[in-house]
Structures are given as structure tokens and as C-alpha cells.
Amino acid sequence: MLDKLEMFIAVAREGHFGRAATSLGITQPSLSNGIKQLEEQLGVQLIFRGSRYGGLTPEGQTALVWARRIVGDSRQLKEEMRFKRHGLSGRLRIAVIPTALTWAARLAATFCExxxxxxxxxxxxxxxxILSMLDNLDIDAGISYLDNEPMGRVSTEPLYEERYLLVCGAESPFAARDAVGWDELQGERLCLLTPDMQNRRIINRNFADANVTPETWVEANSTVVLMAMVAEGGWMTVLPEDSARFLASGKAVRTIPLQGDAVPHVVGLVAPWREPHTPVLEALLRAARQLSTVD
Structure with missing residues (x-):
């Protein structure tokens, strides 16, 4: 039944039989037959379907919770047995918010050592x-904000508090400053992350608290693009401190602390809530605790 539960989870994740089959490396008829057999075994219809996928039935919604739990437990059993035989081995999949990628590298180096x-x-x-991928068992852990938006039932380990820097060119009027207020950025030409990024939503709130309507001329889902825009000249951006200093290294840009009443947000490791965790995941959580700068 496990392989059929995997098929069911894939269909629920993709919302499309063809894409689900591709993600599993099987044919669509094999997938459809597997779902049909699972429905026969459980005695209920799991998916509304006619000519295409029509969503989960109420029974399917309940079954999805159990499917994720059963498949997760099965994977954990395999991890436990592999640990007993070979020690810590295997592969960890981690999804990370773009502004925390430098911390992800730091955590990976500590863990792999x-x-x-x-x-x-x-x-x-x-x-x-990240939260969707955790739910669908597509990753083993994530690095994300811990205190800004609802996360559900997860295990967490804080890593750091996010603070922000203005990044500008060396010719900017702000370049020689020791600090800049959020309210001073009214009317400046900004390039910022796209609105689907939680970091952008936090920055927008900080601007709103300072009564600033930011003039965002360029949006990107990559901090590398934002730094490149600043380096090309005439632009400014706002980035978390660690990410800003890393990306600014060797470039003709300035990084300046932003001052005001902005509340720092905690970023940390997020894992599915499970007791006990797999040995590999528990080792990753320990590495996060070792690196944490949060009191």
C-alpha cells in the first residue's frame, strides 16, 4: 500500500495526474490504476475526477493526513534501520528562504564536518x-521565519534575528552615513524582493510603520539580482545584514544599518513535528542549536 499512498500524495501535491506521474517516474495509466486500487482498498472515493483532476473528496482530505503520516513513519523506520547498520548516512533535503542562504551554507558546513x-x-x-514541501514530504527540513506568519505543527530551532541594511552605491548621498532611518527612504529608487517573499512583506510593514510608501522600480526573487542592480548604479535595496555583507564583498557598494522601530524577526530551522526525529534530522537540529545566536 505504501507505493499507492505515495501516488496519492503526489496527485494531491501536483493537482494533476500527468505531473504527478512524471514526478514519480511512472506512466499516467500506472498512477491512475494505483489510485483506483487504493480507493478500492479503503472503500471510499478519494479524488473527484472526470476528464481531469477535480480535487480531493472529504474522505480524500482525511486520507491525505493519514497518508503523509504513514509514509513519513515508513521513511523514518528506514532511516532508523540504516543508522543502526551504517551510522549517520543518506541525504538531507533542505529548502531555504533566499535571504538565509548564507546561514544555510554555514549550517551545512558545521553539519557535514x-x-x-x-x-x-x-x-x-x-x-x-517551504511549509507546503514539508507537508508533502518533499523536503526533510527548512530554514524560514519562525515568528512572523502561522507555521502549524512543526519543530523549530532558532538561528538568528534578522536585521536590515540599506545597500547603495558609493556615489549615493547615504554612502558616508553611519546609519539611515527608514523614513529617509521616501522617494528613493528601490529594488526589492517580490511580494511573494516573506522578507518583502516584513520590509513593507517596516516602511508602513515609518509612513513611507516605497518607490519600487525593480522587483526580483533573487538577492543576487538586487545586489547586481545596486552595483550597476543608481539603485538602492534593503537586505538582511548577513546576506547583504556577503553579497557586497568586493563590490563598489556601501552597506549601512537601518534605524527605527522595526522589530527583528527570528529565522531558524523548521522540521516536521515528530518524536523522535530521525537520527540524521536530530543531528541537524543539534548543529542548528550549536550555531544559534539567539539568546
Whole structure:
């Protein structure tokens, strides 16, 4: 039944039989037959379908919760047995908000130093995508904001508090300043992350608290693009401190602390709530605790 539950989870995740089949590396008829057999075994219809996928039935919604739990438990059992036989090994999949990628590298280096037989996959994703991927068992952990928007039932380890810097060119009137207020950015030409990024929503609130309507001329879902825009001249951006200093290294730009009443937000490691965690995931949580700068 496990393979059929995997099929069911894939269909619910993709909302499309063809894409679900592709993600699993099987044919669409095989997928459809697997879902039909699962429905026969459970004695209920799980999916509304006619000529195309029509969503989950009420029974399907309930079954999805159980499917994720059963598949997750099965994977955890395999991890436990592999640990008993080979020690810490395997692969960890981690999705990270773009502004925390430098911290993800730091965490990966600390983790891999002590666990050389574990391979890591690190993906850049939005906070909403990270929670969805955790629910669908597409990743083992994420790095995201812990205190800004609802997260559901998860295990967390704080890593750092996010504080912001203005990044501007060396010719900017702000370049020689020791600090800049949020309210001073009214009317400036800004390039910022896209609105689907939680960091952008936080920055927008900070501007609103300072009674500033930002003039956003360029939006991008990559901090690298934002830094490149500033380096090309005539633009400014706002980035978290760690990310800004890393990206600014070697470029003719200035990074200046932003002052005001902005509340720092905690960023940390997020994992599915499960007791106990797999040995590999527990080792990752320990590495996060070791690196944490949050009191």
C-alpha cells in the first residue's frame, strides 16, 4: 500500500495526474490504476475526477493526513534501520528562504564536518513553499521565519534575528552615513524582493510603520539580482545584514544599518513535528542549536 499512498500524495501535491506521474517516474495509466486500487482498498472515493483532476473528496482530505503520516513513519523506520547498520548516512533535503542562504551554507558546513557520510540538497524557496514541501514530504527540513506568519505543527530551532541594511552605491548621498532611518527612504529608487517573499512583506510593514510608501522600480526573487542592480548604479535595496555583507564583498557598494522601530524577526530551522526525529534530522537540529545566536 505504501507505493499507492505515495501516488496519492503526489496527485494531491501536483493537482494533476500527468505531473504527478512524471514526478514519480511512472506512466499516467500506472498512477491512475494505483489510485483506483487504493480507493478500492479503503472503500471510499478519494479524488473527484472526470476528464481531469477535480480535487480531493472529504474522505480524500482525511486520507491525505493519514497518508503523509504513514509514509513519513515508513521513511523514518528506514532511516532508523540504516543508522543502526551504517551510522549517520543518506541525504538531507533542505529548502531555504533566499535571504538565509548564507546561514544555510554555514549550517551545512558545521553539519557535514561531523557527519561526512550525509549528502545535502539545498533549495531556495519562499516561506510558503517551504511549509507546503514539508507537508508533502518533499523536503526533510527548512530554514524560514519562525515568528512572523502561522507555521502549524512543526519543530523549530532558532538561528538568528534578522536585521536590515540599506545597500547603495558609493556615489549615493547615504554612502558616508553611519546609519539611515527608514523614513529617509521616501522617494528613493528601490529594488526589492517580490511580494511573494516573506522578507518583502516584513520590509513593507517596516516602511508602513515609518509612513513611507516605497518607490519600487525593480522587483526580483533573487538577492543576487538586487545586489547586481545596486552595483550597476543608481539603485538602492534593503537586505538582511548577513546576506547583504556577503553579497557586497568586493563590490563598489556601501552597506549601512537601518534605524527605527522595526522589530527583528527570528529565522531558524523548521522540521516536521515528530518524536523522535530521525537520527540524521536530530543531528541537524543539534548543529542548528550549536550555531544559534539567539539568546
Amino acid at each position: 561531523k557527519n561526512p557520510n550525509v549528502r545535502l540538497t539545498i533549495l531556495s524557496r519562499t516561506s510558503i513553499e
